[in-house]
Amino acid sequence: MLRGMVRSPDTRQRLIDSARELIYSRSYADVGVAAICEHAGVRKGSFYHFFPSKQELTLAVLDASFLEIKQQLLDRAFVPDRPPLARLERFLDLAWRFQKQMKEATGHMPGCPFGNLGAELSTRDETIRRKVDAVFSSLRTGMRDLLAEAVQAGDLEPVDIDATAAAMLAYVEGVLLTAKTRNDPDVFKQLAPAMLGIRIPPQAENA
Amino acid sequence: MLRGMVRSPDTRQRLIDSARELIYSRSYADVGVAAICEHAGVRKGSFYHFFPSKQELTLAVLDASFLEIKQQLLDRAFVPDRPPLARLERFLDLAWRFQKQMKEATGHMPGCPFGNLGAELSTRDETIRRKVDAVFSSLRTGMRDLLAEAVQAGDLEPVDIDATAAAMLAYVEGVLLTAKTRNDPDVFKQLAPAMLGIRIPPQAENA
DNA sequence: AGCATAGTTGACTGGTCGGTCCAGTCAAGC
């Protein structure tokens, strides 16, 4: 009776998902390969059949996290059913809901999956650092496009959209880290909206 | 001549200093007790004479780091020889110089010693999380006082000084993390000045 | 049927982890 594909249909994906969840809620160093395998219901040998190292798995985790964030957060928040800046507000609201929900479920604020890895590993693993950088770069591009649209629509005065996108993203990262360190989702709720007011003027400085 | 206290004058302090340097430039998990001892020229047994655990040493490291930041950064930047907001600019400039100097010396951007530990350990060690939170709280207070002075002097419109101080600090943390992940001090230089424009209005929301 | 191969298993390795233990050392107080 519907035997089919007995041999674990998606061992590789289960490993990625387990690692993503565990590393996100703890840290890279605190989660061993053995713990990831146990959570995924997979034996050590199978792990190394699919991934040559913990580092390589982590790169795959970063891809998976980016996909998740894009689909669950960005694509939802950025639906063009309202003005660009209102979409940014929706983005912050969705992000806050998620952080709050994680706090309720686990007792901890997880922060940003990319910021966490960047903070922990940037000085120690150049490959992972570059990957995190690439993810942030993609996020910045999305933000930049939104700001360009806002400028075009006249909802935003002309700014250096690249720098302003980077600044807004940095601010969100900082707020996430602050909320995580205080272990309080309301910190995010209180501080995040100020992101919308951040501006970096075009070219050199002026007023 | 001037014998006194032959028995290692400051073994404890050397351990703290070594741990501070190593953990700051790598991470908590990447630096073992053995490495700290070796760097300090101290044997394992002595370590555990002065500190009951690596965690306790880390708490002492946080105190030492805070003292260092206060003396080398805050106390220098906040000298009241100019208007409050100009002191904030000087703070950013000093912070940038330090990050740049570390990059040149080690090849890496270290980021913020508190933010790093907060990101890595907040979900895993409640005691350290609280300590990091306390440090941030002190920093916020310093920033808050400066903003209060700026408002009083008429250099800044009335804002929610507590929330605005928190937002500015969060922004600096985010910029430091961004610069660390990109491994480029110029990111800090470009983005940091926007901190001065961050505002959170008093009480409820308005415009 | 037979073979190739993707996938699985669990025992195993060398090394490192944080932490323990205790005999020894030295300076100060009596």
Next chain:
DNA sequence: GCTTGACTGGACCGACCAGTCAACTATGCT
């Protein structure tokens, strides 16, 4: 000079680390 107690040295501990390996199983292809 003897005792006390802070401090030191270093051997040692069990647990865990990332990673290896050879034997095994099931599936798909011919």
